[in-house]
Amino acid sequence: MAESVTQSRYRAEGMDCASCAAKIDTAARRVAGVEDVSVSATAGTMTVRHRAGSDLAVLERKVTGLGYKVFPLAPGAAAQAGPAPTCAHAHGHEHGAPERNEHNHGASHSDAPPQAAAPSAAAARPVPWWRSRKALLTIASGLALVAAYGIGKAFPAVEGVAFLVAMLVGLMPIARRAVMAALSGTPFSIEMLMTIAAVGAVFIGATEEAAAVVFLFLVGELLEGVAAGRARASIQGLTQLVPNTALVVRDGRPVETPAEEVEVDAVVLVRPGDRIAADGIIVSGESTIDESPVTGESTPVRKGPDATVFAGTVNGDGALHIKVTAAAADNTIARVVKLVEEAQESKAPTERFIDRFSRYYTPGVVVVAALVAIVPPLAFGGAWDAWIYKGLAILLIGCPCALVISTPAAIAASLSAGARRGLLMKGGAVLENVGRITAACFDKTGTLTEGKPKVTDVVAFATPEAEVLRLAAAVEAGSSHPLARAILARAEDEKIEVPAAADAKAHGGKGVSAMLDGREVFLGSPAATAERSPLSAEQTARIAALNDEGKTVSVLLSGSEIAGAIAMRDEPRPDARPGLKMLADAGIKTVMLTGDNRRTAEAIGRQLGIEVRSELLPQDKQEIVMDLKKQGFNVAKIGDGINDAPALAAADVGIAMGGGTDVALETADAAILHGRVADAAGMVEISKRTMRNIHQNITIALGLKAVFLVTTVVGITGLWPAILADTGATVLVTANAMRLLAWKPQA
Structure with a gap:
């Protein structure tokens, strides 16, 4: 009889980039009894499927040995709320993460206890970038370089030693990370290439240049961390919308209670001007609600008894008594954050291709660099120093960091920007597919109509x-x-x-x-x-x-x-006609699929200017979607996620309409939280913009490397431009991707 397979979940402290996740994944898979591993750098979690009799203590020791700390999570518990990291490099460093999570891959970690709680404002706050360990190391390296330059001018005899010491100030932490990466199965990390290039430069007498290159490398890493931190701040800001406390009415009196302890069916008092602490239904009172922090709507909405309100929105001019409908771990904000965290770990086809390409690309670069250093002196009598120098420069030029981050940085920024505006897409693959749709099938009731x-x-x-x-x-x-x-x-x-x-x-x-x-x-x-x-x-x-x-x-x-x-x-919804027009203007065929009677459906169809198919059963809707796909259309089905389930599943992209309900968040491939038809066009728009951004990033990454590869071989550029080609390209790619955070749908 086969041994049963179970699942365990951990919070991994100190993991804040894709390289960290890859190292933990590799180590965990080598433990006896482990069937599958899913590591989320975004959520800081590790989920392990293993045979029931497996010794998980071995697993924990292996991961701890990599320089991380792991804490078991209770079933159903959420990881500590925090930023949604966007790795700006495919190698291990903290990128300006919160100080308690910074790591140098082998350095000691904070002993702070694990927190298994819903997202809240109490989440760890990132330190200013100029106080991060990476910034302090960069400053120290820079000061050492300046001191070496001064000492060299004053005492020329010890100039070489001074620059060697300056280089070691910055290189030692880099080399330590390189060793950790190699031991965890990543021998061709940027840290390793950087270490080889710097040490090689010392051996051929280019000590001053080696020290400068190490400093420039650290500056590049720091700039990448600052740029990537914007994406983390986007989702972090979302978690901080929910207040820490709520006024729970007990025995007729409001009692201040931590928000995470407020139970379902409790009644909370929300005073004028207060931020609402939980999803719920108004039981008494009437007020305007500012939903802009969650929905982006600029106009406050008037709400009274029986109206639904969301955590994180702001009460206006009247006191409200609200019956809580979701615990803190399940409110709209918490579920949006969880969905975005999971989505950022779901790789797009382009990202998977780039990952596969980089696995062969980096070793290939090492081989090319070695050939450039060795072949000309051996075969053509070239100068060893000159060609070794060029080979070392090619090592730095060939680093795949900018290429590897070109896709995930753009996708993470887009998923974050979309989530803040109520557009949820379950991963990079969905984000790519939405931009390819050529036909959109809409349900009528509750989707195109109120x-x-x-x-x-x-x-x-x-x-x-x-x-x-x-x-x-x-x-x-x-x-x-x-x-x-x-x-x-x-x-x-x-x-x-x-x-x-x-x-x-x-x-x-x-x-x-x-x-x-x-x-x-x-x-x-x-x-x-x-x-x-x-x-x-x-x-x-x-x-x-x-x-x-x-x-x-x-x-x-x-x-x-x-x-x-x-x-x-x-x-019809007020935005239905303009929303459908936006889709039509983008070249997308629109069709209404409804079970309603023909006369009513056609009247609405005429009003909206949309093709109508009426009096349909759920299986009829599914058949129409399949028929459109056979005609060559890429089909999106937009509905409420319940009676449209067969059609949603059959479509290339299923999009659920709903105001933050479980169905809207968990059914289909994507969800439009706030029920606006125009948001379907917005989803297409951000998808297309993301793909353009990715193509720009790949062009920047490969284009700069190609230019500097040629100029290095012909002797025009050397180590300094080589490191700038790497870190400069990575900074440009990351900054370009971060532009997507500012995306807003058309009015």
Whole structure:
């Protein structure tokens, strides 16, 4: 009988770049009994699938031996909230990470205890870049270089020794990281290439240049860390939107409680101006809610009882009592952060190709450098010093750092920028695919429309419109039916005072009635009303015209008189038409797939200018998606993630619409949190912009190396330009990727 396989999860302290994750992954896979390993540099976690009888103490010792600390996490616990690191280099260093997480791959680590908590404002804050260990090492190296230059001028006899000491100040930590990388299975790291080049330069008498090159290397690393830190700050800022405490109402009194301890179904008081500490539903009070920190919407939204609110948004002018619907670890902000962390670990096809390419590229560069150093002197009588110098320069030029970071830096920045605006994509592969779609299939109800009926027409037959609405609202008062709520909402909007009615009755399938001002008032379907009092030809024609527009019509009977009619329809979202136009302008075919009746669907379709397929079952929607794919379209299906599940799964990209619900976050490949149709076009836009950015980055990385490779071989450039070609390209690539953090969808 096969031994059962189980799963264990750890927080890995000191891991903050892709190289760190790769080293831990390699070490863990070599432990007996380990079946699979998933290491997330972004989340700082390691998930291990292993046979039930495996000795995990061996695993922990192996990872600790690499210079990291691991702490078991309870099942379902989240890793410590913190930045979402974007590795600006494919090698091990801290890149301006929070001080407690900095590491030099072999240096000691903080002994701070693990924190298994939901994201919160208490997460570790990054130190200023100029106080990081990397900055202090760079400053020390620079001062040593200046001192060596001064000593060399004052005492020429010891100039070589002075520059050797200056070089060692910066090189020792680099060499230590190189050894750690080699022992963990990464022999061709940039640290190793840098160490070989610096030591080789000393042997051929270029000590001053070697010291300068080490200093320039450290400056480049520091600049990369500063640029990459912006991506980490983007998600870190999201976790800090949720306040540390909440006012929980207990025995009628508000009690200040840590936000992570607030339980589901608790009622919290949110005062005017306070930030909301948990997802929930308003039970009493009315106020404007500033949702811009979470949704990017500039206009505050007025909300009252039964309205949904999200953690991290800001209460406006009124006190609110909110019933909590999600614990701190499960609120919208926490789930968005978790999704982005997971997405950043899901590699795009381009990124996987670059990773495979770099595995062969770096050893190839080492071989080329060796041939350049050896072949000309041996075969053509060239000067050994000159050609060894060129070979060392080629080692530095050939470092793949800029190339390796070209894709993940852009993807991480885009995922972060999208998440802050409610566009969630589950990984780099999804981000790439969204930009390739050529057809978008939309659900109707709740996706293109509001998902609830609204009064569109108040028709006066024998009574003025305001009186028709007043009487209808009086009859419907107290009802929770969607059509009744639509009428009451319209009456409230028009500030109509609704009188109290007596003897209210519901007539199953026909309508409702009540006594008002001594007469019976009935509101029901045209057929039910006609049974009580016949409709004229003109009235029947008017009702038929409204029905042809996809509207539901209720007729008001006051006594025996046909007073008027009220038409209602689930209206399109305000941004639906412009959103669909944005997709059409991008060359994307748009289709509405709905189970609604043909007349209603076509009326909405005409209003939005979209092709309509109506009266569909879930399997019909799936077949249409498959048919479009057979026609050569790259298909996106946009729906609510529940009854559209078959079609979402069949599409090239499934996009769930929803206001932060579990379904919206967990179903399909991507989610539009805030229900805006225009956000689908925004998702396409950021995907295309990301791919352009990646292509620019690859061109910068390879282009600079090609130029300097040629100039080095012909003797125009040397070690200094070589290291600038590496670190300069990496800084340019990272800075270019970080531009994506400023992305905003079109208005």
